[in-house]
Amino acid sequence: MSTTLKPAGETRAGDVLARMRSDIISCALKPGTKLRFETLKELYEVSFSTLREALSRLVAEGLVVAEGQRGFLVAPVSLFDLNDLTDVRVLIERQCIKLAIDCGDDRWEADIMANFHRMDRLQSRLGASYYLSDEWASLHGAFHLSLVAACGSPNLLEIRQKLFERAHRYRRMSSQFRPQWRAKDVEHKMIMDRVIARDTATAQDLVDRHIRETTENVIAHASHLFAQGGMGDSFRRKDPVAAE
Amino acid sequence: MSTTLKPAGETRAGDVLARMRSDIISCALKPGTKLRFETLKELYEVSFSTLREALSRLVAEGLVVAEGQRGFLVAPVSLFDLNDLTDVRVLIERQCIKLAIDCGDDRWEADIMANFHRMDRLQSRLGASYYLSDEWASLHGAFHLSLVAACGSPNLLEIRQKLFERAHRYRRMSSQFRPQWRAKDVEHKMIMDRVIARDTATAQDLVDRHIRETTENVIAHASHLFAQGGMGDSFRRKDPVAAE
DNA sequence: AGGTTTGATTATTTCGAAAATCCGCAGTAA
DNA sequence: TTACTGCGGATTTTCGAAATAATCAAACCT
Incomplete structure (x- = not known):
């Protein structure tokens, strides 16, 4: 509890x-x-x-x-909602990354590294089942937030945070079925590197893929738990990728 | 139904x-x-x-x-918040327009025209001071919503609606000082035409300008009412335009 | 006098009982 | 059988009083 x-x-x-x-x-x-x-x-x-x-x-x-x-x-969960949520998250997160890279200062960079380190250390300490820990989830959230904290837009950050939390519920649903997740720590390190190198386009693409692959993972392992009703599960937007 | x-x-x-x-x-x-x-x-x-x-x-x-x-x-108003709000709205609205044009059907097109007509008729009936009327504001909101209603993303639409309402408060603040607004009805018609013609890029740019010009109008005529405190009024992002 | 504590006053927050509403079911009629 | 109606119990929604916290000013100490 x-x-x-x-x-x-x-x-x-x-x-x-x-x-x-x-x-x-x-x-x-x-x-x-x-x-x-x-x-x-x-x-x-x-x-x-x-x-x-x-x-x-x-x-x-x-x-x-x-x-x-x-x-x-x-709030019920559904495949439709998860897909929609993912698309909106990608749109928001790409913009946050771009702005943060444009506006971020030294302190922002240091903050990212500090947060990555905290998350990474706990990951090592907890071993293979780190993703089940509430504490790791908290540090993971803090790391992703630190990447975009310098974006300068309170409104964007607030929207991002709400979407992140809703997505976390879906992640959580699949983690109970998946004893061994893919190696996200490598992805996190790559994202951090590209962000600090101010390589906007690559950083955006990495985060985009990071989010979408997690979603695919959830769908693969937990979609049997989703509600059947409402708008059809099989519905999928023609072109789910954000414009640009 | x-x-x-x-x-x-x-x-x-x-x-x-x-x-x-x-x-x-x-x-x-x-x-x-x-x-x-x-x-x-x-x-x-x-x-x-x-x-x-x-x-x-x-x-x-x-x-x-x-x-x-x-x-x-x-909630207090401020120049910083207005600028931030505007940037986020542009990001969201561009995506909504794109998706709506991709997914919209005949019924969607008919709906847009019906809503434009309603707004346009009331505008004629009320004459020069239409923008002071709550009823017009309501039809104006319905028209803009109908443009993007077919986007297929409940999450995006919900975010859009909340931002629209907050922006409306700012519009309202300036309208009391500005007896004669610029001719937005012409802009609305152009936007509708480009959307129905499925000309995504132009439609996006028109909506973008529509939003930003309104904001500039508000700043020009009502910013003296804004709160001074908090983050500096004069702060402005380097590149406020959405990535793409 | 300057600054701090105390105590009365005001405003907010929480509580649990009372009113309103919904849901299932039986009874009736078509 | 099927559809409609009215009751009884369960649940939600609303209310206003009681508890809690903040504000302000006068009294107090240094």
Whole structure:
């Protein structure tokens, strides 16, 4: 579940929000699950109103959906959504990379290397199953964020972050079935190198491939868990690649 | 069919949310204003919890900001935010246009023309001050949406819609000072023509210019209302144009 | 006087009960 | 059988009071 740290200055609602988000992303709360208030009240030890506030915010983040006057649901997963999400992520991430390379300074470069190192060290320490660790996921997120943190666009970064978290839920779904993932650490190092070398085009292409290959991996190993309903699973855009 | 299957079942919170959003976008609630619960409770005739839920959702939409345990604020406006918003909108809108042109069918084309006609007729009826009308703003929004509705990406459309609404607030700020706007109706017609002719590159460039010129107009006539604080107003990205 | 603590006041956040709504099911009629 | 209607229990949504935190100013110490 989630850690119940209560650092002073954090509202109760904010704390519940963070814990629920974490539980949804980690699939402790499974996609499509009906979220009953009585259950949640017991699980998170808060009252109706506080829950409702947290749920409302999660709706806006796309991790929960509101069903009219019939309560809330953990946002379902689907092949269509995963493909769409991936395409949008690629568009956003390419732009972030470009801007960061244009605007980044020395401190930005140092930050990237520091974050890579942290992630890399933990990876070695944990061995083959690093990808199951919440801590590694956190460092992995921090590394990818550090690559684009200097892009200078708060709006782009906020959109990116929300998409990243939703994608993380899909990654998580496949990791439980795939004891040995492909060697992403090599990819991460290559991306870092090209970004710091200010080689925009190559860095963009590497990140693009990094994202798409992960998606393909998820589809290969976890798509049997996806919802069948809604817009057809087999639908695929003609040209899913971002314009440029 | 799948038109609007939302007959009567609207929650109170949803209603308040819509009204507050409208009031913020129309600047009836001015940017930077402290939102006191007692005031809002009286204004919208609902209780604490319901207000809190609406406010939480607006925070996620970027129209309201939460200040720790010190309540809520109407999101401030700034030159920096306007420029950033504009750049992100251009990136998203170009992609939407491209995808819509790739995927759109006959019904999509007909929809665009119907929406243009509605907007155009109201414009004629209202005369020179059409841009002050909420109804025109609504039809204008519907027209722009219809241009990209066929893009096939729910995620992209949702992001686009939120950005559009935030930008509308800025447009609104300048319209009160500018009795005679430039002839946007001509631009709209040109955009529609190029989109329906499936001339992707030209359509993208026209929409790009449409957005950026509006922003420049706002800056020219309303930037004196913007907040001074935060990141410097004069900051401008080196190359604000989307990559491609 | 300058700066800090204390205490009263105001505003926000949380709670749990009360009202409104939905869902399933039985009963009735066509 | 099929469709419609009305009840009973379960669930969600709303409310306003109570708890908690921030603000401000007067009193206090140095």
